[in-house]
Amino acid sequence: MNAEQAQQRLGQIEAFRLELKQLQAENVLTLAPEQRQQVDEHHRQLLQHFSTTLNIDADERSRQLSLGMRAASFFGALALAASLFFLFHQFWGMFSETVQVAILLGTTLSTFALTVWLHGHDRSGYYTKLAALLCFVAFVLNLSLAGQIFNITPSDKALIPWGMLAFLLAYQCNLRLLLAAGLICVGGYIAARVGAFGGGYWLSVGDRPENFFPSAIVLFCLPLVLNHARFPGFAALYRVFALLFIFFPVLVLSFWGEGSYLALDGKTVESLYQYLGFVIAGLGVWLGIRRGWREVSTTSTVFGVLFLYTKLFDWWWEALPKYLFFLAIGVIAVLLLVLMQRLRKYAVKATQVTP
Structure with a gap:
């Protein structure tokens, strides 16, 4: 335990x-x-x-202090990572190529060894989280700078070792922050490969938001086949990032139809993704309630509300007087409240029926 x-x-x-x-x-x-x-x-x-x-x-006092300690460890890790980044760039040109390679190897190995040592001695986990994030940032910087030293063309394949280290640290030290970094690397790599197969340059992956849909499918299916009983919250994080890799491209394409692979005019694509956004949000809420995945229903609800209000602004801001626009927003908010109350009753009934 x-x-x-x-x-x-x-x-x-x-x-x-x-x-x-x-x-x-x-x-x-x-x-x-x-x-x-x-x-x-x-x-x-x-x-x-x-x-x-x-x-x-x-007790409650200890919980409040722990929340502050988690925030302090997170921002401390970000500050140390930023310090390491600017330290490298400040003095990097002063060293010979051999010294640069030695610094890169030494930084990576020392921060990794520090993380492993702290994991065995730090019961709180705060210092382990700090060291693990510093190790990951150092590794990312080291690969990037090594590519500059040896004049290696930037490639999306760098996301593979970055993701592997992030997953190693996440599962070894039970750190969800590093798991999130690994999921971003995996999702970015899959999207870049899909874009490259479509004939695009990997750095232009954002030009076709639909490239992220395969990443969403992979990340959503992984916790269904992997056992995360020993890692509380990991499976939920997989599902949240899978939803984000679906929702954000849908939101973008509902305003920018020219970025789609579909052989349709931009307005038609935008209309299609407008309807698709509401359908996916509704299915996400239903699935989250049905399977007891709170993170799925919450993420889908937040996206659905955000998507609705962005589209209302797009449709009505210039067409309606401002008092009518905000009146319509208020009425829709009340209707959403009624709908969520009904969904809540459905969730309670589903919980009572489930043994």
Whole structure:
């Protein structure tokens, strides 16, 4: 059991104690003294084990401090990565080619070794996250600078080792931030390859937003065949990035039909993707509720609302008086509220039916 699973177990224990106290106050359930003592002793031993072996937040104050520590470690890692980037570019030309290669190898190996060492000694995980992000940024910089040293043509194939290191650090240290970096690398590489197969240059992958659709399919299917029981939140992150690789291209193409592969005029393509955006958002909400994937339904809802309001602005801002435009926005917001209430009732019924 890792720290995140232990933290979830602690939340379950607190909820159980509160509910048991409420049931006793309502004379619904009363445990015998020996049963209550046995339960309390089990919880006490469990919490003592968590506190000695894992870094968990035992109360609300600790949770608030942990949130601040996570933010500090994230911004600290970004600051150190930026410092490393500017340090390289500030003094890079002062070194010979041999020294440059030695610095690149030494930086990569030392930051990786530091990450591995911290993973074995840092119970909190904050310093491990900081070192892992620094290691990844150093590796990205090192490959880029090595390509400049040896005059290697930039290629999308660099995304492969970047992604491999990100996945290695993510799964070894249970870091979702590095998993997100790896998913971006994988999605970018697949999109670049699709664009290259279509006859385009890999750096022009954004000229055809539909290049990202295969990336979305791959990332959505991977957690269906990979077991992420030991990595809480990893499967959800796969699905979120898969949805983003669908939603953002659809949003772009609903305004810019000329970027599509479809042999249709721009206006027709824009209309097609307008309808497709609403359909995909609705299917995402339905699928998320149906399968219990909260991240899917939430991401789809956010996109659906964002997509709706951007299209309303595109359709009505110049055609309607401003008071009518905002009145229409308010009415639609109320209708969305009613719709979401009905979806919420459906989700509750689905939860009650599911064993």
